[in-house]
Amino acid sequence: MKDEVITREERVANLKGMGCSRKRVEDARFTQGKGNYVDDIKLDGMLFGDFVRSPYAHAKITNIDTAAALEVPGVLAVLTAKDLEPLGLHWMPTLAGDKQMVLADGKVLFQGQEVAFVVAEDRYAAADGIEAVEVEYEELEVLIDPFKSMQSDVVLREDTVDENGKPMDGAHGPRTHHNHIFTWEAGDKDPTFEVIDSAEVVAEETMYYHRTHPCPLETCGCVASMDKVNGKLTLWGTFQAPHAIRTVVSLISGIEEHNIRVISPDIGGGFGNKVGAYPGYVCSVVASIVTGKPVKWIEDRMDNLMTTAFARDYWMKGRISATKDGKITGLHCHVTADHGGFDACADPTKFPAGFMNICTGSYDIPTAYLEVDGVYTNKAPGGVSYRCSFRVTEAVYFIERMIEVLAIELNMDAAELRRINFIKKEQFPYTAALGWEYDSGDYHTAWDKALKAVDYEGLRAEQAQRIEDFKAGKTRSLMGIGLSFFTEIVGAGPVKNCDILGLGMFDSCEIRIHPTGSAIARLGTISQGQGHATTFAQILASEIGLPADSITIEEGDTDTAPYGLGTYGSRSTPVAGAATAMAGRKIRAKAQMIAAYLLEVHDDDVEFDVDRFVVKGAPERFKTMKEIAFAAYNQAIPGIEPGLEAVSYYDPPNMTYPFGAYVCVMDIDVDTGVTDIRRFYALDDCGTRINPMVIEGQVHGGLTEALAVALGQEIAYDEMGNVKTGTLMDFFLPTAWEVPNYETDHTVTPSPHHPIGAKGVGESPHVGGVPCFSNAVQDAFRAFGLRHTNMPHDHWRIWKTANELGLHG
Amino acid sequence: MIPAAFEYYRPKDMAGVLSILEEHGDDARVMAGGHSLIPMMKLRMADVPHLIDLQDVGGLSDIEISNDTISIGAMVTQHAIIDHDGLAEAAPILREASLQIADPQVRYMGTVGGNVANGDPGNDMPGLMQCLDATFTVVGADGERRIPAREFYEAAYMTARDDEEVLTSVTIPRPSGGYAYEKQKRKIGDYATAAAAVQIVKEGGSCASAAIAMTNLSDTPIYSQSAAAALVGSSVDDAAISAAIDAMLGDIDPTEDNRGPVAFKKHVAGVILRRAIERAWSRA
Structure with missing residues (x-):
């Protein structure tokens, strides 16, 4: 043989x-x-649907006149909330236990909100039909700032208050104000406050993790085809969770689940954007049922950026305490979470702030307390996890910034401060103060390997020389050394505590x-x-x-x-x-x-x-x-x-906890705010490595999205609630030109409970990368008195930092 | 992102273009590379019922270089400029600037004529052409007119060209001396946060003549005669450069946008101009 x-x-x-x-x-x-992507699907007699969207961030709708639109050649129907109401489909449940308007039900709560759905023979006729729909709006006071929203008399969501105007309980407990969604707590409040209040050293900082967007290359879309002969609905779409979509469609439409077939064809990137259910899906299904023909809906880029699933938008206030020699004793974090007009966060049901309670990071912190307040504003709904496990990017950014701020407070090297606080190898499995059981890790080995690989001591010496040269007027360029050590929490998750809409996350x-x-x-x-x-x-x-x-x-x-x-x-x-x-x-x-x-x-x-x-x-x-x-x-x-x-x-017995050590070396032009990433080193430990080349590709992609978020990518609003970054001109999507060369490395600490010891890697580089890029910028200015400045670190904001530190003379 | 319905024309000669323009007046627009007009139409910010594509009109894609002048047809693409060795030798600032416009895909389609004629303050070529003292040739029903680039721009998207005229070529006196096109942008494909075009002639260690124009710092490109005047006669030392920057700052009028507030833009404009002058002087 x-x-x-x-x-x-x-x-x-x-x-x-x-x-x-x-x-x-x-x-x-x-x-x-x-x-073969969704928009490649072409079926006989297929129609095209698209939305009339609100130009206002907060307005009452007094009238919708569809007569002229119905006169447009090729336009077959215009659906409004009134058409959906008899079917009970004018609102739909969100993944976060809230509900969301499918089509504007008397008012709009964010710019770009879906007001009417025009169904036409092709997308060109639909676009003309949209222009012809006449909507009368009565503008209302716009609330963009979550702190002001929590003080305002303006009720954003009338369905959250009783007949006396008193806020009613939400899906996650009592509301403290009519624009408040939930309070979520983890850890022990009083013991934590006692530790912090009596500590030798305390560092405090408030940071804003700005709103951004996953922006996959392929936008969201679907094709719904209701076969009236056999009663079967086929739904092709850009779904990151096709089975969950099938169950949700069945629950809200009443069509039996065996009569629904959901197909996710090739998908051009998701990054969390394609987890949730969107009005486009519901309207396409209804339109197909009404017309008996297949109906396609595809977002354009502006629709995608402005309306489907933003990420982040967390105001985080932290206090961290330590002994004089740098041993961390306690951590307190308060988050004001801006969820927009509807709470459509994509998190496991019991975790309205995702796994934000991983915010003790990679450190052995004995006492901690976290509280998160979700708030309604006049912004688009979403709150998805953009290339990260649920809110883990926010958590890791928070702790990795708090570590840097504490290092400043202690006048200590930030690498050393991390080293003396890492959870030790022999402590695993380690139960963190906020409840998670870390399955395995060897942080010291990874950290030492990373610092040695980049010659950390040499970099610090070079930086010291640069600072001297700068002060002597020999250069206008500063050097930043960005450090981050992250622990991810992925692989949701054990059915005993992880479900979405009651569906166990096996x-x-x-x-x-x-x-x-x-x-x-x-x-x-x-x-x-x-x-x-x-x-x-x-x-x-x-x-x-x-x-x-x-x-x-x-x-x-x-x-x-x-x-x-x-x-x-x-x-x-x-x-x-x-x-x-x-x-x-x-x-x-x-x-x-x-x-x-x-x-x-x-x-x-x-x-x-x-x-x-x-x-x-x-x-x-x-x-x-x-x-x-x-x-x-x-x-x-x-x-x-x-x-x-x-x-x-x-059904996984536990989550997995990939980790990594990243170092970024950056030069910053103090006069223009332009950054140049000279070096980026990424060590990832994702347990057993299945395909090293695919891992490396994932790391490159995740780092690039991290660079985007840290250095410029944002969804920004003006005071009237207009989106200022609705196209790729202003929304930063890096190209090969902006991306540095990445050096990848690894250690292998297999997961003890996973059959092959693998932990997952796709999101680690984003989680670890954002604080690393940000820390590099902030580190460059540390010698000149900077404690913290918010992302995104685009040219003008860096310039502003330099300006406020008096570096422009 | 779908435009309203429009009629599409692809005439073979300029007479055909002009007759359509005459027939439809404001309702007709010519299109070169389409990079400015098509997005505006897709956003339905520009309503163009009659769109005239210039691609098939002959004689608009030539580059001619003589001892004194350079002539560039309106349909010459930025890629063609970068690719033209004779042009790179005769006016190297054109290649340096073109390489900083958008990305290769855009430059394969984007044209000189479209870039200068549209009056978009973000475009790089208008300031560049003012620096080079170019003249634009436009043709209409009444024949040809020649308009200096330095007198062409009136406000954002408003120029000295009449709606029924077509810009056919750009003529540039062959530049001499040192040059630089310096541009700060947020990313590839972006318009300038600030950009400076500089040409300097050096004679016996001092500046004999200079031309300076700034991009995206007002609602038109800014040809700053006073900035150039501050350099002439000097040895382009730090004091002269600072004086030129001060003069330039008096001419520009930036507005706040996502690139940053006014104070930042003014600061960067000064830094960019300093770098452009220093590089141009080093090449003079």
């Missing part, structure tokens, strides 16, 4: 299993323009091995560019001994894929990846019995070896997985069912 002449190493290599930098199988179609994999030794595996997740078809096949290759190239991975069709909660929060590898490994192990268990039968030995007398089962102690006697697969279909084996299939639903 040919197999016998190749070595074991060659057999391992042939599988292209875990640890192999296998080229992405998706790229053949993506690089040739052969992807995930799934179903495998079918074909007779000739190839396979298809289907998962409850959906790739948006992460490369699942590549990496999940590698997990299986290692688990079941068939080459990755012989394994098809399929996701996104709810009629064929097993139920799962989708892809976001770095949960695919921690949850669906675990399900894949577990399903693979079921395959292997059955294969072992078949192999034993074929080899005429007891089950326990064979063992798995790369791509085969061998008789223990007699490696020349074996059956390859390919042979076993065929046997499963052509042999009548006593006591064993024919076929070779398995399914696994995996």
Whole structure:
């Protein structure tokens, strides 16, 4: 047999299993323009729907006249809230336990809000129809600032107050004001305050993590097709969680779930933007039901930036206490969270501020207290986790800034302050003051490796020289050394505490091995560019001994894929990846019995070896997985069912906690505010590494989005609630030109509870990158008295910092 | 982002263009590369029922260089400018500036004529052409007119060109001396936070003549004669440069936008002009 002449190493290599930098199988179609995105879907008789949107941030709607629009050639219908009300669809539930207008019900709460849905024969007629809809608005006082909103007599949401105008309880408890959504607490208030109030050293800082947007290259959209003959609704869309969308559609439409098929085709990036349910989906479904024809809705770029799912917008006030020699004793964080006009945050139900309570970071902080107040304003709803697990970017930014501020207070090196406060290797599993149990970590090793790689001491010496030269008038450029050490919390999550709308956050994999030794595996997740078809096949290759190239991975069709909660929060590898490994192990268990039968030995007398089962102690006697697969279909084996299939639903016992150490070296032109990133070093520990090349790609992408957010990307409003950054002219999306060279590195600390020890990586670089870039800017000015300045660090804001520090003479 | 319906014309000659313009007046607009007009139409901020594409009109894409002058057809793209070695030798500031406009994809389509004719204060070429003392040739029903770039711009999107005239070429006296186009922008593809075009002639260690123009710091490009005057006769030392900057700051009138407040823009304008003068002087 040919197999016998190749070595074991060659057999391992042939599988292209875990640890192999296998080229992405998706790229053949993506690089040739052969992807199939939602807007590529064209169906016979398909109509196109689009929205009349509010030009005002807060206004009463006194009249909507659709007569002229209905005269526009090609326009078939114009839906308003009045049309949806009899169906109970003029409002819809949000993922955060609030509800949201599908179409403006008497008023609008943010600029760009959906007012009417024009259905036409094509998108051109729809655009003309939109122009012809006449809406009369009566402007109301606009509340943009959450602090002013909490003081204002203006009631943004009449549905949140009773007939006497008193605020009623919300989904997460009592409201303290009619524009207040919830208060969420973690940790121990009084003990924390006692520790801080009696501490030797306390540092306080208020920071604003500005509103931004995930801005995937492909905007949101869908095609709804109601087949009135068989009663089945098919919904293609840019969904990060297709099964959850199916259940939500069923719950709000009353269509039985088996009659709904949701398909996520190729998705051009999500980053959290495509987790939630949007009015466009509901209106397309209704329009298809009304017209009996397929209806497509696709956002344009401005719609996307202005209306679907912003991220961040957290005002964070912190106090951190320490001993004189730098041992941290307590942490207090208060957040005022601006949620816009509706609370549409995409978080597990019991966590209205996501996992913000990971804000003790990578440090052994004995006492901590967090409180978050959610507030309504006249801004777009959202609050999604932009390339991070739920609110983890905010949490890590907060603690990594507080560490820097404390270092200033202590007059201590910030790298050293981190080192003396890291959770120690032997403390894992570590239960943090705010409740999470960190599964594993080795922070000191990672930190030392990172600092050595960049020659940290040398960088500080160079910086000191630069400061001297600057003061002597020899240069106008300052040098910043940005540090960050982050711990992510990903892989939501254990069903006991993680659900979305009551749906437990497990995930799934179903495998079918074909007779000739190839396979298809289907998962409850959906790739948006992460490369699942590549990496999940590698997990299986290692688990079941068939080459990755012989394994098809399929996701996104709810009629064929097993139920799962989708892809976001770095949960695919921690949850669906675990399900894949577990399903693979079921395959292997059955294969072992078949192999034993074929080899005429007891089950326990064979063992798995790369791509085969061998008789223990007699490696020349074996059956390859390919042979076993065929046997499963052509042999009548006593006591064993024919076929070779398995399914696994995996409920993770804990979250996973990837971590990393990043260093950024930046030069700053004090006179123009222009930054030049000279060096960026990123060490990631994501546990077991499935595909190093894919990991590196993920790190590059996440760092680039971190650079964007830290240095300029924002959704800004003027006082009237007009969006000032609604196009890519003003909304910063970096190109290759703005992006530095990244140096990647790693340590490997496997997750002890994950079947293959993997932790997830897609979001780590964003979580760790934002504070690293920001700290570099702030560090450059530390010697001149800067304590903290808010992001985004675009040219004029950096210039302003320099100006206020008196550096312009 | 879908424009209102419009008629699309693609005439083969200028007579065809002019007759459509005459017929439809304000309702017709010519389009060169389309990078300014098409987004405005898609945003429905520009209503153009009759759109005249100049692509097929012959004779608008030539670059001619003589001993004294350079002539650039209105449909010459920024890419073509960058790619033209003779032009790079005759007026190197054109290549230096063009490389700072948008990105390669835009420069394959964006034209000199569209850039200078539209009157967008963010465009780089108007200030550049003022610095180079270019003359624009426009043609209308009554024939050709020649308008100096320094007299062309009246306000944002308002120029000396009549609605029924088409800008056909740009003529530049062949520049001499040192040059620099210095631009600060937030990212590739952005308009300038501040930009400066500088040409300086050096004779016997002092500045014999100079031209300075600033971009995106007023509702028109700013040709700052007083800034240039501050350099002439000097050795372009620190005092002279500071005087030029002070003079320039008296001429510009920036407004606040997402790039920053007025004080910042003025400060950056000064820094950018200083760098442009220093680089131009080093090349003079």
